[in-house]
Amino acid sequence: MQKTAVTQQPINELIAKRWSPRAFDASKPVSHEQIIALLEAARWAPSCFGDEPWRFIVWDKNADAKSWQQAFDCLAPSNQTWVKNAPILMLVCADSLFGHNQKENRWGQYDTGAAAENLCLQASSMGLVAHQMGGFNTDAAREAFKIPAQITPMAMLTVGYEGDANDLPDEIKTRELAPRKRKPLGEHFFTGTWGKPVKA
């Protein structure tokens, strides 16, 4: 389904077309080569001091169903209803400390968000879709996958081929078919000083 962003100036097609579907096609696996391409896109994001504070754990249902299930079990039930059809699950984490001196890295989460966005855009560019979720049990994930204390689990995400929205439960289907929307540009984008809306 195309949900191209409505913008006041044309933007790059890859960025305009990325969105976060919930309908996945359970019959189409994602290849190992595709997974590596997704991770490479994340890997080449920029980061403060080149620290690369992101960490990703990948679960491929077709390669290791048991581990995938363990990851799936960490998700909020509301997400599980649609994630069940997604062949790939990932957990995106941020290091809270710099690697070179183990001091606080205040850009750890910010840089990790950039890496995850690269991954989502890369998915789009390969004809896949990706969807990030905040709704998961971080303590359960930390316990199940032995995530160190200095690491913050930020998001879980799904990757796969887009499925048929008609297969979704009614409430989720309604959200799936709704138009994408954003606040007016001038609400969050300012010129010269705080709160002065940029004019398109």
Added chain:
Amino acid sequence: MQKTAVTQQPINELIAKRWSPRAFDASKPVSHEQIIALLEAARWAPSCFGDEPWRFIVWDKNADAKSWQQAFDCLAPSNQTWVKNAPILMLVCADSLFGHNQKENRWGQYDTGAAAENLCLQASSMGLVAHQMGGFNTDAAREAFKIPAQITPMAMLTVGYEGDANDLPDEIKTRELAPRKRKPLGEHFFTGTWGKPVKA
């Protein structure tokens, strides 16, 4: 200058080619339409609960040199040596609270990093370059631009046309000409559980 990422599987060209130069061409302004396109790319990033926690302030040297200078003055001296040639400066901020209930948004910085990455990729796609910096005085920026307490200044960034690396001071020129590098894939990307390297 091309510094295409070296990857184990091909990735999208836009993501592969984005990098963060320090040499800017002071003679080439960025148009208002280009600025809007950059902000639109950021605006269409994904965010938790669709909160769009990012805030951007833009300074255009050619439209308002005085405000641009105020922003420039917030930068660390080591950045000022090369930023002086960049026509556009921005400050990227993250809301620490959700807009709909004013409760803590633990994804505020993560989502803001995604928006900034979209902007940097959009710059690349228009033949511009962007460079993010953590080295600036957040208190000075907060004071100068009246940034509310719940908002966290994350990064300043430059946008413009790439200049000639030979015009940079020696030490910066050396960094500019060095190859881009990243840690081996398996160091930060795991499969099945924490610490188990993904195999390319």
